[in-house]
Amino acid sequence: MSFETLKRHKAFGGETLFCQHQSASTQTTMKFSVHKPCPPDQVDSALIWLSGLTCTEENFITKAGAQKVLAGTTTMVICPDTSPRGLGIPGSEDSYDFGTGAGFYLNATTDLYKNNYNMYDYITKDLVTLLKGDFGVSRFAISGHSMGGHGALVIGLREPELFASVSAFSPIVNPVASPWGQKAFTGYLGDDKELWKQYDACELIEAGHRFNGTLLVEQGLSDDFLKEQLLTNNLETTCSKADQSFKVNYREGYDHSYYFISSFIEDHIQHHLQYLQN
Amino acid sequence: MSFETLKRHKAFGGETLFCQHQSASTQTTMKFSVHKPCPPDQVDSALIWLSGLTCTEENFITKAGAQKVLAGTTTMVICPDTSPRGLGIPGSEDSYDFGTGAGFYLNATTDLYKNNYNMYDYITKDLVTLLKGDFGVSRFAISGHSMGGHGALVIGLREPELFASVSAFSPIVNPVASPWGQKAFTGYLGDDKELWKQYDACELIEAGHRFNGTLLVEQGLSDDFLKEQLLTNNLETTCSKADQSFKVNYREGYDHSYYFISSFIEDHIQHHLQYLQN
Numbered sequence: 001m002s003f004e005t006l007k008r009h010k011a012f013g014g015e016t017l018f019c020q021h022q023s024a025s026t027q028t029t030m031k032f033s034v035h036k037p038c039p040p041d042q043v044d045s046a047l048i049w050l051s052g053l054t055c056t057e058e059n060f061i062t063k064a065g066a067q068k069v070l071a072g073t074t075t076m077v078i079c080p081d082t083s084p085r086g087l088g089i090p091g092s093e094d095s096y097d098f099g100t101g102a103g104f105y106l107n108a109t110t111d112l113y114k115n116n117y118n119m120y121d122y123i124t125k126d127l128v129t130l131l132k133g134d135f136g137v138s139r140f141a142i143s144g145h146s147m148g149g150h151g152a153l154v155i156g157l158r159e160p161e162l163f164a165s166v167s168a169f170s171p172i173v174n175p176v177a178s179p180w181g182q183k184a185f186t187g188y189l190g191d192d193k194e195l196w197k198q199y200d201a202c203e204l205i206e207a208g209h210r211f212n213g214t215l216l217v218e219q220g221l222s223d224d225f226l227k228e229q230l231l232t233n234n235l236e237t238t239c240s241k242a243d244q245s246f247k248v249n250y251r252e253g254y255d256h257s258y259y260f261i262s263s264f265i266e267d268h269i270q271h272h273l274q275y276l277q278n
Numbered sequence: 279m280s281f282e283t284l285k286r287h288k289a290f291g292g293e294t295l296f297c298q299h300q301s302a303s304t305q306t307t308m309k310f311s312v313h314k315p316c317p318p319d320q321v322d323s324a325l326i327w328l329s330g331l332t333c334t335e336e337n338f339i340t341k342a343g344a345q346k347v348l349a350g351t352t353t354m355v356i357c358p359d360t361s362p363r364g365l366g367i368p369g370s371e372d373s374y375d376f377g378t379g380a381g382f383y384l385n386a387t388t389d390l391y392k393n394n395y396n397m398y399d400y401i402t403k404d405l406v407t408l409l410k411g412d413f414g415v416s417r418f419a420i421s422g423h424s425m426g427g428h429g430a431l432v433i434g435l436r437e438p439e440l441f442a443s444v445s446a447f448s449p450i451v452n453p454v455a456s457p458w459g460q461k462a463f464t465g466y467l468g469d470d471k472e473l474w475k476q477y478d479a480c481e482l483i484e485a486g487h488r489f490n491g492t493l494l495v496e497q498g499l500s501d502d503f504l505k506e507q508l509l510t511n512n513l514e515t516t517c518s519k520a521d522q523s524f525k526v527n528y529r530e531g532y533d534h535s536y537y538f539i540s541s542f543i544e545d546h547i548q549h550h551l552q553y554l555q556n
Contacts, residue, residue, distance in 0.1 A: 009537035010500070010529075016537050062536065065343045222288070251288075258340065259287035259294050 025121035026084040045276035050144030050151040063258040105151030108188040141272035153201035164275035167216035173235035220254030303399035304362040323554035328422030328429040341536040383429030386466040419550035431479035442553035445494035451513035498532030
């Protein structure tokens with residue numbers, strides 16, 4: 001095993017683990033959680049869940065209720081942390097939306113961040129290699145929430161051959177036009193706005209990237225971040241123009257929280273299982 | 279309304295609320311969470327969930343997955359905090375198993391605690407009155423975890439006419455014989471061991487208290503606290519001798535955590551619904 005298991009809990013007939021390993025991409029120890037619904041030798045596929053700002057490897061696995069939905073399947077879920085930690089980079093601990101807990105699933109190019117803030121490579125290389133080698137996974141799906149929904153859409157559009165299915169809850173669909181995205185991209189990528197577009201779902205689709213399947217998006221209509229930060233409508237417009245298949249479920253009264261995610265996680269997992277379990 | 283709503287989240291078609299109110303029993307502001315699965319005027323019954331040491335009104339409502347199971351019913355769940363807070367009583371903040379977060383669901387008699395640490399009255403009077411008056415509840419069930427499992431068994435046995443059903447996860451069944459119980463009872467009740475017995479499920483049954491129904495208990499066999507603190511076997515022995523109906527489900531490999539609770543909460547809620555929904 002290339003990782004260390006820190007905690008182990010039986011849950012819904014399977015096992016929820018908290019683990020850590022050394023990441024070549026971030027040059028740090030990275031933590032992640034997994035839930036395996038079946039004996040290890042039967043696991044054949046994985047849903048990668050990318051969490052949002054301020055989250056760790058714990059939030060989804062404790063709050064979303066995914067274990068119950070995965071019971072009886074051969075699909076595991078893995079939840080990586082949202083950034084490298086403990087680096088002491090100046091400015092990385094000053095706000096909730098930049099630095100620690102806010103890696104934005106990109107490869108940084110600015111001097112302070114380029115050696116470690118490489119969450120894009122961490123997910124698509126380190127974590128995928130770990131899942132193939134240590135968990136026996138051969139099929140992948142990706143989803144996430146908010147900043148992690150942005151990550152899932154961007155990674156799915158840039159690595160369409162790697163993923164059987166892509167979905168997102170409350171994603172930041174157009175970060176180049178959102179204050180969260182602008183702050184993060186300035187800090188991690190500098191002023192080159194062409195570079196920014198490589199980490200923006202709408203811009204990627206406009207530049208010709210396609211996912212061969214439906215981008216499934218869940219969005220609460222009482223989400224405080226919808227209008228200023230998430231800009232869901234921009235994804236609808238872009239996908240429609242570009243003939244990229246998508247489905248946005250707007251949910252009346254639901255907000256940006258895990259109460260929203262847990263209410264609809266079963267629908268998303270069933271969507272992914274359609275593609276993973278065959 | 280006799281309470282204030284601090285946060286409100288739509289979840290599984292119903293509403294999860296975080297609230298606070300003034301308690302006559304504790305003479306403090308007490309917080310609680312609720313989930314209402316249906317429109318307020320349709321709620322007719324409530325499961326009271328008592329949490330364990332160190333917990334607040336948040337743990338169960340965020341981690342157990344109860345909302346999903348209650349969807350489509352007219353039964354709400356209410357999760358009170360585990361002690362009064364913010365009193366600054368000397369010694370009440372020094373350990374995880376006494377004072378703040380560790381009210382043990384009793385009415386204290388020692389000088390330092392008797393004015394406020396009256397969680398037994400808080401549950402059976404303040405909270406029941408609130409549920410009847412503000413939520414329109416007429417039927418009650420009670421359950422809880424660890425210290426809260428102790429609370430559920432004790433309150434169910436002492437107030438059998440109030441509750442339609444009683445269950446517990448990993449309860450401290452015989453606190454007079456457990457280090458956690460002995461520490462708490464000494465601090466809250468002093469040295470009068472006859473008084474201790476009024477807050478001990480096994481002792482209550484031996485003294486003739488009965489619940490007219492099955493005491494349903496869920497217990498993980500990999501629970502680190504089983505042998506020294508929980509003493510589940512003492513409940514089995516006592517109930518068998520006393521002809522009190524009980525059912526203990528021992529679960530191989532499960533521990534003391536919410537991963538265990540969430541795995542079996544549906545069974546317990548279905549048990550309670552049998553008695554509440556008719």
